[in-house]
Amino acid sequence: MGALSDFDLAALIAAHGGRYLVETGAGKGDGVEEALRHDFLQVYAIESAHKLALDVALRHSENHKLTVIHARSEKGLREALEEMEPGLPAIFWLKDPQELRVLASLRDLSRDVFLIGFENGEAGLGEVLAKTHKIDASLAYPLKSSA
Amino acid sequence: MLTGLAVSTASGRVEGFDFRFSKGRLAADEMFDSATSPPARYVVELARRIGGASSADLLAIANPLLPLKAAQIAGWLKEGVREPMILASADGFPLVYCLPRALFAEIERFLLTLSAVDAELDQRLLEGLTGLSLPRRRMQGITIGPYPVSTPTGWFQGPARQGVLKVTTANAIKIVESRKDWRDLPVAAFHPYHAGSIIFFAMASRDVTAPLVTRQVVCSSYRDIVAASGLALDPVWLKLPFLPRDNSVGEPQYFAHSLNRLGESVLRDNFVVFMRYSRVSAISPFHMIDHDRFTLGESLTRPDQLRQLQPPLVTERCALPAAPLKVLFHATGGTSIKNYPLDYAKVAVRCLRGLGIEVSVIGRPDLEPFGAISIDADETDALTAAVRRHHIFVGLDSFPHHYVRSVMGWPTIGLFGATGAANFGGGWTPHYRAIDSALACHPCGAETGCPVFGTAECINYAKPEHLIAAILSMAEQVYGFVVE
Numbered sequence: 001m002g003a004l005s006d007f008d009l010a011a012l013i014a015a016h017g018g019r020y021l022v023e024t025g026a027g028k029g030d031g032v033e034e035a036l037r038h039d040f041l042q043v044y045a046i047e048s049a050h051k052l053a054l055d056v057a058l059r060h061s062e063n064h065k066l067t068v069i070h071a072r073s074e075k076g077l078r079e080a081l082e083e084m085e086p087g088l089p090a091i092f093w094l095k096d097p098q099e100l101r102v103l104a105s106l107r108d109l110s111r112d113v114f115l116i117g118f119e120n121g122e123a124g125l126g127e128v129l130a131k132t133h134k135i136d137a138s139l140a141y142p143l144k145s146s147a
Numbered sequence: 148m149l150t151g152l153a154v155s156t157a158s159g160r161v162e163g164f165d166f167r168f169s170k171g172r173l174a175a176d177e178m179f180d181s182a183t184s185p186p187a188r189y190v191v192e193l194a195r196r197i198g199g200a201s202s203a204d205l206l207a208i209a210n211p212l213l214p215l216k217a218a219q220i221a222g223w224l225k226e227g228v229r230e231p232m233i234l235a236s237a238d239g240f241p242l243v244y245c246l247p248r249a250l251f252a253e254i255e256r257f258l259l260t261l262s263a264v265d266a267e268l269d270q271r272l273l274e275g276l277t278g279l280s281l282p283r284r285r286m287q288g289i290t291i292g293p294y295p296v297s298t299p300t301g302w303f304q305g306p307a308r309q310g311v312l313k314v315t316t317a318n319a320i321k322i323v324e325s326r327k328d329w330r331d332l333p334v335a336a337f338h339p340y341h342a343g344s345i346i347f348f349a350m351a352s353r354d355v356t357a358p359l360v361t362r363q364v365v366c367s368s369y370r371d372i373v374a375a376s377g378l379a380l381d382p383v384w385l386k387l388p389f390l391p392r393d394n395s396v397g398e399p400q401y402f403a404h405s406l407n408r409l410g411e412s413v414l415r416d417n418f419v420v421f422m423r424y425s426r427v428s429a430i431s432p433f434h435m436i437d438h439d440r441f442t443l444g445e446s447l448t449r450p451d452q453l454r455q456l457q458p459p460l461v462t463e464r465c466a467l468p469a470a471p472l473k474v475l476f477h478a479t480g481g482t483s484i485k486n487y488p489l490d491y492a493k494v495a496v497r498c499l500r501g502l503g504i505e506v507s508v509i510g511r512p513d514l515e516p517f518g519a520i521s522i523d524a525d526e527t528d529a530l531t532a533a534v535r536r537h538h539i540f541v542g543l544d545s546f547p548h549h550y551v552r553s554v555m556g557w558p559t560i561g562l563f564g565a566t567g568a569a570n571f572g573g574g575w576t577p578h579y580r581a582i583d584s585a586l587a588c589h590p591c592g593a594e595t596g597c598p599v600f601g602t603a604e605c606i607n608y609a610k611p612e613h614l615i616a617a618i619l620s621m622a623e624q625v626y627g628f629v630v631e
Contacts, residue, residue, distance in 0.1 A: 054388040054396065061387065061404040070368050070388035075526070079367070 004031035004093050007115055009038050016113050018091035020044065022080050024073045025095035029056035032066060041088070044069060046076030074102045081106050091115065149178050150209040150217050151193045153201035153248075156229045163217025164197045168301065171432040173450050181441040182428035182570075183338065183348075185312065185421055186211045186263035186304070188442060190244060191359070194251035194258075195446060205231070207245045210263055212294065212302055215242070223286060232282045233273070235266035240291035244269070250277050256334050256359040256444075259420045260319035262312040264294065264304065272316055275323035301430040307399035311421050314406065319418050326415070335362035335417040336380070336443070339405065340389035342546035343571070344423075344435070345369050349376035350553045351439030354454060359444035362417060364409065371527045372546075376554045383413060392594070398423060429566075429590050434573040436553065455574030461556030462578055465538040469626040473505045474618060475537035476519070477547045478562075483603040484593050487543060487562055493517045495611035499618070502630050507537060509547065531555065538628070539621055541614065544571045552579055558625045560617050564605030565593045577624050582609040582617055 004023070012018055019042075021035040026045035029052075035043045046069045047053035057068035067083070069076040077099060084090060089111040092103065097116055103109055149166040169177035178192060189211035197206055207228060209215040220243050223234060231250075234243040241263060251258070254276045261269050270283045296305035304312070315337075323329045338348050345365060349372075352358065360380065365373060367384040387408050390401045402421065406414065413419075422442055431438065434455040441447050450456055467473065476496075478487040492514055499506050500518030508514045509530075512521040524530040527550070534540055534551050540559045542548030544566045552559040561572040561581040567590035572581030583589060586607045588599045596603055609617070622628035 050388055050391060051395075054391060057387050057408075058396070058401075058404050061407040064408075064410060067386050068388065069386075079370070 004034045004115070009034065009091070012091060012113055013038060013040075016091075016111070017089050018113055019088040020080075020084050020090035021093065022046070022077070022084075022090055023093040024076065024099055026056060026068070027052055029059065031093055032056055032060070032068075035093075036060070036063065036066060040065065042067060042083070044076075044080040044083075046071060046073055046080065048072045048076075073099050077102050078106065087111075089113070148209075148214055148216050149189055149193055149211050150215045150220060151197045152207040152217060152221060152224070152228075153197050153203035154205040154207060154228055154245075155203045156205050159227060160203070161221055161224075162201055162203065163221055164193075164200065165217050166193070166196065168431070169433075171450075173448060173453075179437070179441045179447040180301070180426065180431035180433065181438040182301075182424050182426045182431060182435075183422050183438050183442045185259065185425050186302070187259045187261040187420070190261055190263065191251075191255055191258050192441075192446060194246075194248075194255075196448075198248045198251060201248075204248055205229075205245060206248050206251055207234075207243050208251075209243050210241050212263055212298075212304060213240075213242065213291070214300060230282075231277070231279050232284055233266055233270050235283055235285050236289045236291045237285055237287050238290050238292065239266050239285075240264065240294070241266040241269050242286060242289070244273070246273070246277065246279075250279075257319065257323075257329075257418060259334055259359060260315055260418050262309070262316040264309040265313050265316065268313055268316045268320065272320050272323065275320060297427070301426040303427065304425065307397060308425075311399050311402050314403075315419055315421055318406075318414050322415060322418060333361045333381070333417055334359060335364055335383055335413075335419050336360045336422040337364045337402065337405070337419055338422045338439075339364050339366045339385045339387075340369070341392070342369060342372055343544075343549040345372050345378075346376050346546065346549040346553055347435040348380075348439045348443075349373065349378040350436045350454075350460065351443055352379035353377055354436070354460060355379075355440050355443045355445050357444055360420065360422070360442075364405070364419065372550070375527050375531065376550070383409070383417065385409060428570050429592060432569050435570055438570075459553070459556055459574075459576060459578065461554065462576075463556045464558060464578070464625055465535065467536070467538065469538070469622070469628040471503060471505050472539070472622050472626070472628050473507070473537040474499060474539050474541060475533055476506060476508045476511075477540070477542040477545070478508060478514075479510055480543045480545055482595060484565055484596055484605050485543060485545070486604065487564075487608055488604040488606070489513075491608060491611045491614075495614050498611060498615055502615075502619075504618070504630075507533070509533070538626055539618055541618065548572075558621055560614070560621065562608055562614070563589070564608040566590050567592075577621070580617055580621065582613055583607050584609055584613075 022044040023031045024046045026047040032045045043066045053070035060066045091113045093115045153162040166178045168180040193208045297303040363380040364383045366389045496517040496519045506519045508519040509524045524533040540551045551557045558578045563583040568581040584607045589607045
């Protein structure tokens with residue numbers, strides 16, 4: 001599984017104006033730490049393991065730009081989307097391509113950017129977007145290391 | 148003792164009132180024992196009870212945290228008390244609050260923010276609330292010292308919890324001293340978790356005639372439960388995962404993080420009162436819904452006012468034909484000591500199937516070889532739908548049981564092992580019965596293993612034959628179902 005820090009978030013934000021970052025499977029919060037270095041309106045970290053979610057949440061309890069959601073991905077994404085302005089673009093850092101099905105049913109994704117961590121250790125924009133969800137996958141940003 | 152004096156300042160007449168925590172009778176000298184009430188809630192209740200029994204113009208209410216008697220405080224005030232004041236110990240612990248009787252009633256809901264542990268803070272708060280100048284008299288001969296972490300009378304208000312109380316008082320002082328419109332602001336109960344407790348609080352909120360509290364700080368992950376339970380309070384969403392039950396994070400520590408999370412605007416717009424547990428629930432014989440009703444403002448001075456002795460607020464039943472009878476079983480409490488013992492569950496399932504009764508079990512594929520069907524129902528909607536497909540629900544002392552029994556009003560059998568059936572079950576009706584083996588060790592409250600026999604599972608759970616008898620009895624009573 002790749003890391004959010006593998007991506008050039010600043011470039012993504014500059015190019016596409018991502019105002020939110022939504023991460024599923026936030027784990028110990030490494031992605032959160034990276035996301036909070038950027039000027040998002042709000043960062044949503046979704047984590048189903050209670051202890052992990054609580055650790056991250058308590059570590060950042062004063063930071064109101066971060067919302068940690070203790071829930072499975074689908075429920076957490078629904079909760080995050082309820083708070084997000086539909087018209088503002090978001091960057092989704094997903095750990096399972098299936099989560100796109102949920103997103104596609106809940107939001108117009110045409111202005112959003114998707115980063116998907118794969119189990120094989122790579123991180124990148126999955127071609128799965130174009131293949132299974134008919135979402136424009138032209139936003140294939142290179143990783144920092146290969147940029 | 149819960150104690151106070153009624154003082155007629157003109158005549159100098161003093162009447163003493165001593166109350167004790169009720170063990171169930173709710174006699175005239177008893178007071179409802181609520182685990183979720185902060186000490187200040189008892190200041191309010193004492194003022195109500197004493198004020199209601201006397202025409203005196205001044206009330207002297209003793210600190211509910213201290214085992215005081217009326218004669219004792221009358222002795223302290225033997226020089227006479229003619230004016231409002233606070234009597235404190237030499238080390239600054241509040242002993243007695245003396246206020247005009249009428250004022251107690253007028254500022255009742257804001258009195259919930261009294262710390263009851265810091266006389267200086269309480270003096271400042273009361274001065275802000277009343278507009279009076281309140282002298283703080285120290286009793287030089289009396290020192291409270293470090294208040295015990297837990298007391299024989301059921302309080303657990305050690306230093307960290309006292310910190311919580313002081314913070315809520317300090318927040319109230321800030322509001323009163325900075326906002327002219329403070330009288331219009333709501334009191335918000337800090338009662339954000341866990342799922343079962345949210346159910347009890349919600350049901351209580353629906354059952355209080357004149358609530359002192361109109362808002363509730365509640366974890367946002369419980370949105371679905373709040374919606375399903377019909378909470379009558381206005382929720383203030385706390386965007387933090389709930390407090391773990393393993394004590395890896397202390398409740399006062401979590402409370403501090405919660406205030407950070409809620410932020411300045413919530414704290415300026417709400418008198419926040421800590422309404423998680425302040426007392427040991429198992430000492431009280433009452434059901435938690437009644438605990439919470441008292442906490443929210445109901446006085447509960449007579450047994451016939453108790454919800455557990457009245458018909459339930461909600462009663463429903465399965466619309467399916469009575470046969471084949473369908474039973475939904477929630478047997479998993481998360482740890483071995485909380486689970487319904489595996490061998491008991493196997494026998495119960497096998498026997499019920501032998502009687503032609505269909506058995507579904509939530510999240511237990513290991514019981515399928517014995518004839519049960521394992522189903523997923525880990526969200527409130529899914530649980531609701533699953534329950535509606537069954538005639539009777541059998542559950543442990545956890546959220547599904549509390550939800551199905553209280554919110555859905557479904558025919559429910561509660562299985563109790565380590566925890567108190569009186570507090571979390573109680574109140575038999577045709578639609579409800581709580582069963583256990585009535586061992587002397589019950590309720591031990593164990594979380595990890597049996598403290599008496601050293602077993603992983605709890606042997607106080609009702610044996611399968613008792614469970615089956617309860618199911619058949621309820622099925623006949625509610626649905627007219629009889630095994631052929």
